[in-house]
Amino acid sequence: MQAESCSLLYLNPPHDTELGPHNNQRMELVFLEHCYRWVRTEGVLVFVIPVTALNPCARLLASQFDRMSLFRLEHADCIRFHQIVVFGSRKKSHARGEPLEVDALLRAGYRTSSLPPLNKDVTERYIIPPSSPATIHYTGLPLDQIEDAIERLAMQNARGVLVRKRQKMSRRPVTPLHKGHVGLLACSGMLNGFFGQGEDRHIAHWRAVKHVDEFNEEGDEPGETIIRRRERFSHELTLAFENGRILELKEVKENNGNKSEISREGND
Numbered sequence: 001m002q003a004e005s006c007s008l009l010y011l012n013p014p015h016d017t018e019l020g021p022h023n024n025q026r027m028e029l030v031f032l033e034h035c036y037r038w039v040r041t042e043g044v045l046v047f048v049i050p051v052t053a054l055n056p057c058a059r060l061l062a063s064q065f066d067r068m069s070l071f072r073l074e075h076a077d078c079i080r081f082h083q084i085v086v087f088g089s090r091k092k093s094h095a096r097g098e099p100l101e102v103d104a105l106l107r108a109g110y111r112t113s114s115l116p117p118l119n120k121d122v123t124e125r126y127i128i129p130p131s132s133p134a135t136i137h138y139t140g141l142p143l144d145q146i147e148d149a150i151e152r153l154a155m156q157n158a159r160g161v162l163v164r165k166r167q168k169m170s171r172r173p174v175t176p177l178h179k180g181h182v183g184l185l186a187c188s189g190m191l192n193g194f195f196g197q198g199e200d201r202h203i204a205h206w207r208a209v210k211h212v213d214e215f216n217e218e219g220d221e222p223g224e225t226i227i228r229r230r231e232r233f234s235h236e237l238t239l240a241f242e243n244g245r246i247l248e249l250k251e252v253k254e255n256n257g258n259k260s261e262i263s264r265e266g267n268d
Contacts, residue, residue, distance in 0.1 A: 004040040004090075007131040011035055012048040015081060028053040029060070036064050038134075039090045044126045047086040048073070054084070054109040062099035066091050067126070070108050071118035085118055087126060187235040202241040208233045211251065 013031035018024040028049045039045055045065055049057065054070075061068065065088030073083045108115060116122065177185070185191050189206045196202050210233050217226040236250040 003037045007043045010046045045088045058105040062102040072115045
């Protein structure tokens with residue numbers, strides 16, 4: 001927000017102290033130092049603070065505002081936190097910088113019980129001067145854009161680990177491919193894609209599946225049986241036609257050995 005752009009500033013900062021390695025200030029003073037410049041000449045400040053924070057803020061208030069009035073707040077929560085409200089009018093530019101009323105502010109802070117309560121019987125009035133609509137310019141970090149960029153970068157970095165990159169071959173082979181070459185390329189998944197025309201147009205997809213063969217051997221001791229397991233890979237082919245027909249060529253286990261077969265599924 002631009003300096004001296006608003007006619008009324010209601011400031012109710014957090015009632016706390018900065019948390020840092022050194023030179024920690026009251027948050028009320030930090031907010032006041034940052035925001036008081038927005039009030040135009042003869043603009044009005046409404047500053048809600050606990051009475052214990054009046055001492056560190058008194059010098060800045062007295063140097064920038066005049067016609068200051070202090071009132072007690074009578075709400076239960078306000079009484080619990082000893083809150084008061086400070087009204088003030090922004091000084092003209094030539095009168096700023098001289099904390100003439102700082103002693104009066106400090107004395108009022110020591111005698112909180114003597115402050116008048118803020119209610120409908122208060123006779124003090126502050127005229128709020130007109131001002132043009134305030135324009136707020138955010139000069140901080142674009143947090144939403146940063147969050148979206150982090151998500152995109154994280155997905156790009158994780159994609160190489162989670163998703164295997166498919167290899168593509170777009171050039172002609174050096175020598176003509178024989179049936180064995182075509183079989184090796186097909187089983188490795190490098191020939192997956194669309195094939196055929198018309199009703200025979202289909203998608204072919206090869207994949208490798210691990211199988212575990214288990215067989216028994218007689219041991220050296222009578223009645224001893226040794227169970228051995230052997231892992232191997234076989235290839236499965238799935239064909240999906242345009243009419244919804246699906247064919248699968250895969251290995252199935254039978255009692256007397258493994259066998260390759262084609263299974264058919266109906267239209268979806």
